Amino acid sequence: MIRIFRIELRRSAARWAGLMVLTASAGLLYSARERWTAGYMILAMDQRWYLSLLTGLAVAAGAWQARREHASRVTELFASVPRPRAHQVVPMLLVYGVVAFVAYVGAWSLAALRIVGTAEYLPAGAVAGVVVAGAVAVVAAAWFGLVVGRMLPSVLTAPALAVATFATPLVARGITGRREWLSTLLFPGYGLGGDSTDFATVPGRFSIAQMLYLTGLAAGAALLFAAAQHRARIVALAPALLGAAAAVLILQGGAAFVRDPVDPAARELVCTGDAPHVCVARVHSGVLDEVTPPARAALAKLARLPGAPSRAEEDLSPMRQVGEYPDSMLVPLTIGDDGHVNHRDRLESIMLDNVGVLPFVCPDEATGPDAAVVDAATSWLLGTAAHTARAGDLLLTLRGLDEQEAAARVGAVRRAILTCSSGDDLLTRPAS
Incomplete structure (x- = not known):
């Protein structure tokens, strides 16, 4: 089996497809590294932000591979081999599946090396759920591309599938009737990463539901690619339907979905x-x-x-x-x-x-002390020059007082800021 796998890896475009997914994912993550360097979970979620692009590349690669076989006119030759169709397609499915999975996980691993010295918190189960779900989505996309490329062996099939997949985050809410939980479940590239906080997470229940749904899609695509008869193609739809049904039941029809969840342990x-x-x-x-x-x-x-x-x-x-x-x-x-x-x-x-x-919200019209008063008090504390002429005059007044009196006045300014009360005369009133 290993020998067959190696042969299929050499004769197919799988290795180039995997390299394309790996390079694209690693490059996209590196270009936006300021978003995910806080930790491993936000890295996993940010990689999902690009999933529509990565699955678009994978589905196009699968469609192109299927078209190559048609263009080479080997379809009839393979059909004449005295082996079941399922046995013939297993090596192709296996090589594309393994390469797609390894490429996605490999890109995350390469990015994680950048923060291995500074990121100590690793919620292993939650991170693995997000990464594995994304990898399974890329595998399902590659296998689906093989199916469509076999059915529609046109030179336009691969680019059309890629463009349609790239656009899924834009149309997800419209397809699901603006149901956020369903959009995030059915379209793994929607709703995760991008602008998430350092404390964001993905609930384990949601990752399990999503993996069931995506595994069903991948299994359905594999059975469709292996199917030689019309009845077998209908049966191939069962895994996808069962996976989607199981996912919806786990999420209780959306009742268990939590929008923008936060990991309390991370905080x-x-x-x-x-x-x-x-x-x-x-x-x-x-x-x-x-x-x-x-x-x-x-x-x-x-x-x-x-x-x-x-x-x-x-x-x-x-x-x-x-x-x-x-x-x-x-x-x-x-x-x-x-x-x-x-x-x-x-x-x-x-x-x-x-x-x-630190700045915070004051109620109603209250704003706290005047900016010049705050500037002078801060400059006294830091031992630096004031930023404005008025603040400079107030700072000179402060420095003309003894240490205890000046500290008391600066402390009063700080309390005025905390209580959003006026303290404009705190630095100029007669010494006590």
């Missing part, structure tokens, strides 16, 4: 063992050592103020409103395209901007 804080504690989300735990020095330096500067926070933690709620601000200093952490912390050389000043308070 759990992982902290340094010694004080002052610096904490990041588990999915970013690989860069904790990079965050700790600037965070502790920022905490040391904030410690000059009365009531200053004594620990730092990653900001996990960017839409926070007044009254929801924690006692910790928040770290605005983003991961760069190299897997390391973005702007790590400026992270200390970023954390201390706005007097160590």
